[in-house]
Amino acid sequence: MARFMPLDEAVRENLKDGDTAAFEGFTHxxxxxxxxxxxxxxxxxxTLIRMTPDVVYxxxxxxxxxxxxxxxxxGNPGVGLLRRLRDAVENGWPRAVEIEEHSHAAMANAYExxxxxxxxxxxxxxxxxxxxxxxxxxxxxxCPFTGEELAAVPxxxxxxxxxxxxxxxxxxxxxxxxxxxxxxxxxxxxKRAVVTVEEVVEDFxxxxxxLCVLPHWTVTAISVVPGxxxxxxxxxxxxxxxxxxxxxxxxxxxxxxxxxWMEENVxxxxxxxxxxxxxxxxxx
Amino acid sequence: xGDFTPNEMMTIAASRALTSQDVCFVGIGAPSAAxxxxxxxxxxxxxxxxxSGTIGTAPDVLPxxxxxxxxxxxxxxxxxxxxxxxxWLQGGRITIGFLGAAQLDKYxxxxxxxxxxxxxxxxxxxxxxxxxxxxxxxxxxYITMAQSKRxxxxxxxxxxxxxxxxxxxxRKRLGIKTKGPTLxxxxxxxxxxxxxxxxxxxxxxxxxxxxxxVQETCGWKVKFAEKLEETPPPTxxxxxxxxxxxxxxxxxxxxxxxxxxRGAKDG
Numbered sequence: 001m002a003r004f005m006p007l008d009e010a011v012r013e014n015l016k017d018g019d020t021a022a023f024e025g026f027t028h029x030x031x032x033x034x035x036x037x038x039x040x041x042x043x044x045x046x047t048l049i050r051m052t053p054d055v056v057y058x059x060x061x062x063x064x065x066x067x068x069x070x071x072x073x074x075g076n077p078g079v080g081l082l083r084r085l086r087d088a089v090e091n092g093w094p095r096a097v098e099i100e101e102h103s104h105a106a107m108a109n110a111y112e113x114x115x116x117x118x119x120x121x122x123x124x125x126x127x128x129x130x131x132x133x134x135x136x137x138x139x140x141x142x143c144p145f146t147g148e149e150l151a152a153v154p155x156x157x158x159x160x161x162x163x164x165x166x167x168x169x170x171x172x173x174x175x176x177x178x179x180x181x182x183x184x185x186x187x188x189x190x191k192r193a194v195v196t197v198e199e200v201v202e203d204f205x206x207x208x209x210x211l212c213v214l215p216h217w218t219v220t221a222i223s224v225v226p227g228x229x230x231x232x233x234x235x236x237x238x239x240x241x242x243x244x245x246x247x248x249x250x251x252x253x254x255x256x257x258x259x260x261w262m263e264e265n266v267x268x269x270x271x272x273x274x275x276x277x278x279x280x281x282x283x284x
Numbered sequence: 285x286g287d288f289t290p291n292e293m294m295t296i297a298a299s300r301a302l303t304s305q306d307v308c309f310v311g312i313g314a315p316s317a318a319x320x321x322x323x324x325x326x327x328x329x330x331x332x333x334x335x336s337g338t339i340g341t342a343p344d345v346l347p348x349x350x351x352x353x354x355x356x357x358x359x360x361x362x363x364x365x366x367x368x369x370x371x372w373l374q375g376g377r378i379t380i381g382f383l384g385a386a387q388l389d390k391y392x393x394x395x396x397x398x399x400x401x402x403x404x405x406x407x408x409x410x411x412x413x414x415x416x417x418x419x420x421x422x423x424x425x426y427i428t429m430a431q432s433k434r435x436x437x438x439x440x441x442x443x444x445x446x447x448x449x450x451x452x453x454x455r456k457r458l459g460i461k462t463k464g465p466t467l468x469x470x471x472x473x474x475x476x477x478x479x480x481x482x483x484x485x486x487x488x489x490x491x492x493x494x495x496x497x498v499q500e501t502c503g504w505k506v507k508f509a510e511k512l513e514e515t516p517p518p519t520x521x522x523x524x525x526x527x528x529x530x531x532x533x534x535x536x537x538x539x540x541x542x543x544x545x546r547g548a549k550d551g
Contacts, residue, residue: 026336026365027351051365052413075410077349078312082410089408101397104335105374105417108366124374127460128446129416134402149459178356179336182365212364233353242348242537 002172002216007196007223007271011037014192014220018067019159020047022190023056025232026181027077027240032056033228033274034162034196036266039063049158051107051182052077055231055248058084059266061097062258068098070156072107079245083252093255101135106153111182113155114189125151161190164229165214166236168197169204172216178235180212192220196228198237227274230281238281288518290471291430293490295321295526296518298382298428298469304329308380309373309418312350314428315382317526318469320346324525333372335414337363346533369414373421381422383415385429387440390483390504391454392427392447392465394419395440402442412444419445424463430471431501438504448482472498474515478507488513 005013015021015038023035035056047068048057054076060066062084074082088097102110109121122141132138132151141152163183165176174195176183187193195214200222204213231244251261288296298318302308304327310319312334323330323342331340336351340360347355356362363372372378386409387395396415400406419425425447429435447465448454455464465484468475474488485507486498491514499506518526 027349028336028353028356071411073411073413074408075413077351078347081408086408090405101411103412103416104365104414105369108369112366112370123370124421125417127420128443128449128455128458129412130402130443131397131412131416178353179338179351179362180364181336181351184364185366235353235356240349240352242352245348246537 002168002174002219002222004172004200004222004224007033007037007225008041010194010221010223011041014160014194015041015043016159017043018045019043020049022049022156022158022161022186024050024161024163024182024186025229026052026179028179028181028233028235029164029176029183029229030054030056030232031162031164031196031228032230032232033225033271034164034194035060036269037271039065039262039266049156051104053085054082055245058082058248058252059262061085061088062094062252063262064094066097068100070100070102072102072104076245076249079249083249084258087255100137101131102138102153103129103131106138106151107156108182108185110153110156111185111189114157115185118155120152120154122150122152156189158186158190160192160194161186162194162196163187164196164234166197166234167199167201168195168222169201172219172222173204174214174216174219174222175204175207176212176214184212184214187214187218193218194221194223195219196223196225198226198228198234200224223271225271225274227276227278228271230274230277233281238278238283241278241281288523290490292518292523292526293515294428294430294469294471296522297474297490297515298426299325299522301426301467301469302327302330302380306379307331307333307377308382309333309335309378309414309422311383311415311418312347313384315384315426316346317529318428319382320529321522321526324529325522333368333378335365335368337365337368339363339372344532345536346529348537369417373414373417376421376423378418378422379424381418381425383418383425383427383445385427386435388427388429388436388468389438389440389447391449391451392425392468392477392482392484393440393443393449394427394445394447395442397442397444399441415445419447419464420460420462422462424466426467426469427465428469431498433501433503436502436504448477451482452480472501483507485509486512488515490515491517
C-alpha cells in the first residue's frame with residue numbers, strides 16, 4: 001500500500017547496504033533525486049541494475065557505492081562513454097565493479113519475466129554474440145514444440161526499484177506516460193517500489209482508459225519531488241537538459257573535479273533543489 | 285553545390301538507401317541523421333523506430349539520445365521497451381536495422397563493447413544495447429561509419445553484434461534466417477558484401493575519392509568491384525536538408541531550449 005513520505009525517509013526505509021536495486025528510466029523519467037538521496041545516505045555494496053546506466057549510475061559508481069552492475073548499455077546517451085564507470089572497470093577506482101552484461105532485448109525480457117513471476121526469460125537472441133561467452137547467466141533452451149534453440153536469462157527481481165513518474169492521485173495510484181520504458185515491469189518485478197512524482201492530483205477520473213497506471217497497492221512509497229528526473233525529463237512537464245549531459249562528460253573526466261561536483265550538487269543539496277534546476281526547461 | 289564534407293556525403297549516401305516502404309530501427313548518431321534526411325527528402329512515408337519504443341517518429345531536430353521527448357511527441361505511438369523488442373523487432377516487423385560501429389570487420393561484425401580484452405579492457409565502450417538482436421532480427425542491416433584504421437580492423441576485439449561471422453554461410457549455420465549486413469556506407473565509399481564470401485567490397489567511390497584513400501583508412505586489404513561506380517554528389521535539396529537539420533539540432537541541444545510540449549500528447 002503506497003505511503004506518502006519525504007524522499008529521505010522513503011530511501012532510508014526501502015534501501016539497505018548490499019541490496020539489489022534498480023533505479024530505472026529509459027532516457028525519460030530517470031529517478032535522479034532518489035539516486036542522489038541514496039548517495040547522500042551513503043549506501044554500500046549495492047548491486048545496481050539498469051538497462052541504460054547513465055549519469056546517475058556513473059555518479060553512484062564513482063562514489064564507490066556499487067559492488068556489481070547488471071546492465072545492457074552503459075553510456076552517456078548521444079555524448080559518449082561513462083568516465084567514472086570506465087575508471088572503475090579499467091582501474092578499479094574508487095573500487096572494482098563486477099559486471100554482468102546483457103543486451104537490451106535480454107534485460108527487457110528479464111524484467112518482464114520478473115514482473116510475471118517467472119524464473120527466467122526466453123527469447124530469440126544473442127545469436128553469434130560474444131556476450132554469451134563472457135556472461136554465464138546467458139544460457140539456451142530448446143523449444144519443446146519446434147526444436148528451435150532460444151536464449152534464456154534469469155528473471156530480474158530487484159529488492160527495490162526506484163522510478164520517477166508524472167503524478168500520483170491522493171490514494172497513491174501512479175501515472176506514467178510518454179516513453180514508458182521498462183518502469184512498469186521494474187516496479188512489478190521488485191519486492192519494494194519507491195516512486196517520486198512531479199505532483200499529486202485529487203484523482204485520475206476523466207483520463208484515457210489505457211494510460212499506464214500502477215495501482216497504489218503495487219507501490220511502497222511515494223515522494224513528491226518536482227523536477228526529480230533532472231537532467232532527464234518528464235514528458236508534459238519539462239524538457240531534457242541536454243546541455244547538462246554534455247557538461248557531465250567534462251565533469252566526470254577528472255576524479256577531483258567529479259568529487260567537487262558531487263560535494264556541491266549532491267552532498268550539500270537536497271530534493272527541494274530539483275525544482276529550480278528545471279525552471280528554465282518548462283514549457284511556457 | 286560542389287562544396288560538401290566527407291561526413292555530409294556519407295549521411296546523404298546512407299539516406300538514399302532508404303525508401304518510404306521501409307520500417308527502420310534507427311541507431312543513434314550517424315544512422316539517425318541519415319534516416320531523418322531520407323524522411324525529409326525522398327522517403328516521407330518511412331517508418332522510423334527508436335529502441336525507446338517510439339514508432340513512426342518524425343523529429344524536427346535530431347535526438348541526442350534514443351529517448352528524447354521529441355521522438356515521443358512526434359511518434360504515431362510509443363510502446364513499452366519489452367514490447368519494442370518482443371513484438372516489433374523479434375516479431376520480424378523491421379525491414380532495416382541501421383547501425384553504427386566503434387569497430388567493424390570486413391564481414392560486418394560489430395564491436396561496441398570493449399577495446400582489448402573483455403576482462404581487462406583498454407577502453408570500456410558502452411556495450412551492445414539493442415544492437416545484438418537488431419543485427420539478427422531485422423530483415424537486413426545497413427551500417428554507417430567514418431573510415432579509420434582504428435575503426436575498420438582485420439579482427440575486432442569483441443563480437444558484440446554478429447554480421448556474417450567468418451563469412452560465407454556462417455549466419456545460416458547458426459540458424460539465423462535474416463540477411464544480415466547488406467550495405468556499408470562510409471565517408472569515402474559504398475560497400476556491399478560479396479554474394480559468396482560476404483566480404484564487404486567497394487562498389488562506389490564518393491566524388492573525389494581514390495582507391496588509395498579507401499585503403500589508407502581501412503585496416504584490412506580492400507577489395508574493389510570490377511565495375512566501380514562514382515557516388516552522385518549531394519543534390520542542393522539533400523545538402524540543404526541535412527544542414528538545416530544539423531543547425532536546428534545544434535541550437536536545440538546547446539541552448540537547453542524548452543521543448544516539452546505540455547499537454548501535446550496528454551490524454
